[in-house]
Amino acid sequence: MTPLAITIGWDPDIAEIAGLLITWHGLFTAVGILVGVQLALRMARRVGYDEDDAYTLALIGVPSGIIGARLLYVIENADRIDSFREAIAINEGGISIWGAILGGVVGPLLFSLWRHWRIALPLDVTAVGLILGQAIGRLGDLVNGEHVARATDLPWGVTYSHPNSPAFAHSLSFGPHHPATTYELLGDLVIFGVLLYLFFGPFARHRGLVFLTYLISYSVMRFFLTYTRLDSAETLGGLLRVPQLVSVIVVVAAIPVLIWLLRRPPIEDGADLAEGRAPPSGAG
Numbered sequence: 001m002t003p004l005a006i007t008i009g010w011d012p013d014i015a016e017i018a019g020l021l022i023t024w025h026g027l028f029t030a031v032g033i034l035v036g037v038q039l040a041l042r043m044a045r046r047v048g049y050d051e052d053d054a055y056t057l058a059l060i061g062v063p064s065g066i067i068g069a070r071l072l073y074v075i076e077n078a079d080r081i082d083s084f085r086e087a088i089a090i091n092e093g094g095i096s097i098w099g100a101i102l103g104g105v106v107g108p109l110l111f112s113l114w115r116h117w118r119i120a121l122p123l124d125v126t127a128v129g130l131i132l133g134q135a136i137g138r139l140g141d142l143v144n145g146e147h148v149a150r151a152t153d154l155p156w157g158v159t160y161s162h163p164n165s166p167a168f169a170h171s172l173s174f175g176p177h178h179p180a181t182t183y184e185l186l187g188d189l190v191i192f193g194v195l196l197y198l199f200f201g202p203f204a205r206h207r208g209l210v211f212l213t214y215l216i217s218y219s220v221m222r223f224f225l226t227y228t229r230l231d232s233a234e235t236l237g238g239l240l241r242v243p244q245l246v247s248v249i250v251v252v253a254a255i256p257v258l259i260w261l262l263r264r265p266p267i268e269d270g271a272d273l274a275e276g277r278a279p280p281s282g283a284g
Contacts, residue, residue, distance in 0.1 A: 005176035009161040012144040028140030029095065033062060036133025043125040043199070057108040057122050068103015072096035076232060076242050097134060097222075098246045101215075104130065120207035127214035128195045135188035141181035145171075147231050149180035158182075170230075180228040187221045205266035212258040219247035219254075 014022045037058050044054040073096040074081055105126065112119040141147055145160040145167030157176025160167040170177065194217070195210050203209040223244050226232060232241040240248070 004155055005157040005159050006179075007159050007161050008143065008145065008165070010143050010165075011162050012146075012164050012166070023140070024143040025140035025146055028143070029137045032133035032136035033065075035136055036129035037062060038129075039132055040125040040129030043128060044122065047121070049121055049125075053117060054122065054125075057111065057126075060111050061104045061108045061126065064107025065100045065104025066095075068106070069095035069097070069100035071103070072099025072242075096243075097137075098243055100134075101130060101218075102246075120211070123211035124199055124203075124207060124209075127211040128192065128199060131188050131192045131195060131214060131218065135185050135192065138181045138185035138188065142179065142185070147181050147229055149178040149229050150174075150227075152176050152178045154178070178228040180225060183225055183228065184221070187225070188218075191217050191221070206261060206264075207267065208261050209258065212254050212261070215250050215254045216258070219250045223247040 010024065012023050012025065014024060014027065016022070041051075041054050041058060045051055076096060105123070108122065108126070109119060111117075112122070142158075145158075145165040148167050148170040151157075151174040156179075158179040159171040159176050161171070162168060165171075167177075191214065195214055198213060199210045203213075226241050226243045226247075229241075232243050
């Protein structure tokens with residue numbers, strides 16, 4: 001079957017300003033971060049979480065997420081990065097979603113533990129903001145051809161015709177291939193809708209469950225979608241790729257915590273909402 005292929009001929013690079021290369025990937029990544037953070041802050045305010053604390057956690061989570069995103073990408077692509085300048089050139093494209101998630105969560109989590117702040121509610125709103133930001137960021141991948149995928153045997157596919165696109169040579173060699181990052185974009189939007197419903201609905205009195213649902217649902221989706229992609233380093237004897245291995249680890253770690261939280265009684269109305277800070281250990 002000959003697929004109906006969409007040809008994308010956009011130049012991945014928008015402009016160079018004072019030596020700084022601006023790409024569609026970088027633009028949509030920045031927009032995704034901005035929208036995701038603003039949504040999380042708005043949700044936190046709506047349920048009464050301390051606004052100053054919410055901004056503090058956001059100011060920690062954004063840079064730690066960016067560092068994690070680039071760091072894991074560099075680790076996965078160490079054989080293709082020849083210099084420190086290339087390693088830190090995040091504006092030119094190249095991030096790991098799992099690195100962004102783990103970095104963006106670990107930074108605020110460690111800070112909250114240090115300051116004795118309750119973290120379940122911030123994690124829940126972060127999850128909703130993260131998945132929406134991820135979906136927006138994938139628009140940049142679609143324009144750039146940032147991640148190459150397997151040749152498609154379905155009635156649809158995508159090719160890239162601009163020589164600057166990372167997928168240009170791949171399109172010439174293999175023809176139409178899966179729009180893998182678009183699959184993920186659509187999946188992100190589905191997860192976003194589910195999480196938003198759970199946050200204000202069934203899980204409104206069970207803090208932490210929205211975040212764990214996010215981790216598990218995204219992990220399962222990413223595990224299977226990775227089979228359509230060709231740009232992730234293999235591990236474990238070639239049986240799994242790095243994103244799949246991370247997905248398995250996350251699911252195995254998250255499920256016991258999810259079960260434990262489900263067994264806890266629901267919080268009382270208003271508890272853990274108006275006050276984000278927990279008393280120090282030993283305090284009454």
